[in-house]
Amino acid sequence: MSAQPTGTAPDLINIEVDGKPTQIRKGAMIIEAADAIGVSIPRFCYHRKLPIAANCRMCLVDVEMGGKLMPKPQPACATPVAEGMKVMTRSDKALKFQKDVMEFLLINHPLDCPVCDQGGECELQDVALGYGRSVSRFTERKRAVADENIGPLVATEMTRCIHCTRCVRFTSEIAGTYELGGMNRSEDLQIGTYIGKTIETELSGNIIDVCPVGALTNKPFQFKARAWELIAKPSIGYHDALGSNLWLHVRRGEVMRTVPRDNEAVNECWLSDRDRYSHQGMYAGDRIGKPEIKRNGQWQVVGWEEALEFAGEALKKAPGSELGMLVHPASSNEEGDLLMRLARGLGSAHVDHRLRQLDFADNAVARPFGLPVAEVGQIRAALLVGSDLRHEMPLLNHRVHQASKKGARIYAINPARFDFNYKLAGEAIVAPSALVDALLTLARAAVAAGAPAPAALADAIAAAAGDDAGNDTIAALKSGPAVVILGEAAVTHPQASWLRAIARFIADATGAGYDELPVGANAVGLARLRVVPGNGGLDAQAMLAQPRKSYVLYGVEPPHDFADGAAALNALRAAEQVVAFSAYASPALREVADVILPIALLPESEATLVNVDGLAQGVAAGAKAPGEARPGWKVLRALGGALQLAGFEFDDLAGLREGIAGRAVSERQGLAARVTTGGLSRLATWPIYRMDAVLRRATALNAHPLNRAPAARMNAAEATRQGLAAGDTVRVVEALLPLVIDAAVPDGAVWIEAAHDLTATLPPYGASITLSKA
Structure with missing residues (x-):
């Protein structure tokens, strides 16, 4: 038998805490x-994800080193461990100092727990119970x-603030926006934005979670309920494909509110504002709670049996070759599989x-990331290629931001100068029309560095312009762990x-991981289940360009959810039958549909979604559907x-799941025709808080500055060339939009x-746009 290593690993330290021996990594703090x-x-x-501040002094402990007790208690959050250290957290001296600090903290606290939203889940309350005096001497x-x-999402009551600076450190180190800070000194110290502005980071709700008192609370939730209710x-989360883990507080x-659920591999302990506040949209005024059918142009509320009979008859009126099914990419695996069974049964x-x-x-369909999120x-x-990553997937951008703080070099090729926090x-x-050429320049640098060009791209790469900056980018990607991220502005591009x-x-030439952002919370899962056209089937755009006689809309809100909203409305208006499964009955849906079957949203249903890492996450219903x-x-x-179609004989969800089988989608090697658009081309991105029907109805998010009013944006030089100026109202097709110089x-x-x-309903992304002064 080979000799076994003895003693402590070189990166571990032996210490004792309250008489309990333990080992901890070198450089760790006592509190860890x-x-x-x-x-x-x-x-x-102290917060495990934030830089150490050591300014509350609540964690003072007694420390013994080399048999000698240190004369003063030490802050456990800022004192590194050392070999042989003994720590006493409950000694008389440590307790005395902890209680004295507690008394100082409560001197200016308003003690308004009965009206504070943090009541019942407040760290100050909990610690005061154990370390506070029953009577104040102040x-x-x-x-x-x-x-x-500071905006529509976070409520402030800064008299309660104890100056822990967690919120300041979060906005600077995690959000990367430096929006909060401390002003003045001593008793006059205040935490704020100094100029009284809205907190604009897409992660702002996390300052509520890190705040240990009731100084920062959830504004939409204010005075709505108590924690114990x-x-x-x-x-x-179901607004992007990261699948952030969260708790619904029901x-x-x-x-009533949403808070993060720890999962280090997915969202750590954070949650984007999009996932935190979207629940407001679940209770919008146009939420539909009963089946409705259209007779003689009038909508009637009917029972489920009549609605299903009406829908079935409508679907049988046209042959399967004339039936198109358009499915929202956030639909669950269970729904996607049943939709495919329905399509096969109807011959579509x-x-x-x-x-x-x-x-x-x-x-192409969505694929799991080549480089996992955690890495x-x-x-x-x-x-980053065609990616406004902060808005497309906020918590993936957070990982990139953390890498940049450690020295990672980030490069971008984009159709606009997006606002990154690094x-x-x-x-x-x-x-947009030149995006392919810009990326070909980088590919040429990769070929110059020794990578063989693929046959399909060889001619285009050879014809691309050279660029010294491309050599720097390729060298950086080769330097170590790296990733190429293809964003939504590239995935939805006409080329x-x-x-x-x-x-x-x-990515292959440099050894980098390839991460393509899925468009839709369950796009990866639906791709696995082949919720795509079968042999001879039409894709989503072809179904609109070659209108069908019948359509099934599943969770889709026309025209907002389509790349070409005008084509969608035209095709649906011309259809003889439209059967809609929807949580909402918008005016546009009522115009085109013949029957609306009300379905639950993800928080109200048992479902499975697959995230960007290929992780299938199942959830149970957390709320009641209306x-x-x-x-x-x-x-x-x-x-x-x-x-009476085959595949619908199961009795419950377990029976349904037994029959679900993933199937591979065969991608082609084809490339779109390179079409040169003259004049202005449209850049169309989906705003962070208008990605889906639920977000578009979330009132607090819609009041946030990141949810910009619709406008035509162009730079000053281009506006001058077009004979336009800031503040002009311009006509784009039938729409009148303000012109914003950007x-x-x-x-x-x-x-x-x-x-x-x-x-x-304006011309789609990449289309040639003509502006005229209204």
Whole structure:
């Protein structure tokens, strides 16, 4: 037998905490060692994800080194461990200092727990119970601090603030926006924005979670419920494909608020504002709770049996070859599989969930990331292609931000100068029509570095312009762990097949991981289940360009959810039958549909979604759907049963899941035709808070500055060339939009965000746009 190593590993330290021996990594703080073995040390300023501040002093402990007791207690959060150290957290001296600090903290605290939203889950309350005095010795006046309005998401009561600076450190180190800070000194110290501005980071709600008192609370939730009234139900975010883990706090079946659920591999302990506040949209005025059918142009509320019979008859009126099924990419695995069974039973091959995709030359579908999310924080270089990553997937951007703080070099090739919260090592900003050429320049640098060009791209790469900046980017990607991220502005581009092929080549040539952002919370899962056209079937765009006689809309809101909203409305208006499964009854849906079957949203249904890492995450229903709305899989089972189709014989969800089998989608090697657009081309991005129907109805998010009003944006030079000036009202087709001068927009482009009522039916991304002064 070989000799076994003895003693302590070189990176571990032996220490003793309250008589319990333990080992902890070299460089760790005492508080980490105590937490690891379950010894509780009171704290306010310390947070495991934030830089150490050591300013609350609540964690003072006795420390013995080399048999000698240190003369003063040490802050456990800022004292590194040392070999042989002995720590006493409950000695008389430690307890005395901890209680004295508690007394100082409560001197100016308003003690308004009965009206504070943090009551019942407040760290200050909990620690005061164990370390506070029953009577205050302080008789002077308490200080008061004027509140700032920092936006529609976070409420402030800064008189309660204990100056732990967790919120300041979060905005600077995690959000990377430096929006909060401390002003003045001593008793006059205040935490705020100084100029009274809205907190604009897309992660702002996390300052509520890190605040140990009631100084920062959830504004939409304010005075709505008490912590002990709420039941916590585990769920996941469904507004991007990261699948952030979260808790739904529910009272009597209604989601009152949402908070993060720890999962280091997915969202750590954070949650984007999009996932935190979207629950407001679940209770919008146009939420539909009973089935409705249209007779003689009038909508009538009917029972489920009549609605299903009506829907079944409508679907049988046209042959399967004339039936198109358009599926929202956030639909669950269970719903996707049943929709495919329904399509097969009705003889239709026209099924697709890629509603925002314009280029189908390579038949691309969403794939799991090549570099897992948890490893993105360790990269040394990244290339972002067509990606406004902060808005597309906020918590993946957080990982890139953390990598940049460790020295990672980030490069970007984008159709606009997006606002990143880290410094870019290199950036190319070109009009949408020139995005492929800009990426080909980088591919040429990869070939020059020794990578063989793929046959399909060889001629285009050879014809590309050379660029010294490209050599620097390729060298950085080769320098160590790296990732190429293809964002939504590339995936939805009219020449996405080119961008995808070139980005994959660059990743392969440099050894970088290839991460393509899925468009839709379950796009990866639906791709696995082949919720795509069958043999001879039409894709989403072809179904609109070659209108069908009948359509099934599943969770889709026309025209906002389509790449080409005008084409969608025209096709649906011309159809003879439209059967809609929807949580909402918008005016546009009522115009085109013949029957609306109300379905539950994800928090109200048992479902499975697959995230960007290929992780299938199942959730149980956390809230009640309104009225007679039912989970989508139940409605589909009832409809399939009424039509007597094969595959609908199961009795429950377990029976359904037994019959679900993943199937590979065969991508093609095709590339879209390179078409040169003259004049201005439209840049269309989906705003962070208008990605889907729920977000578009979340009132607090819609009041946030990141949810910009619809406008035509172009740079000053381009506006001058077009004979326009800031503040002009311009006509784009039938829409009238204000002109905003924006230096982020390159020459030859006009940035008009999608999914607004005014912009949803405008020419699609990449189309040639003509502006005229109204």
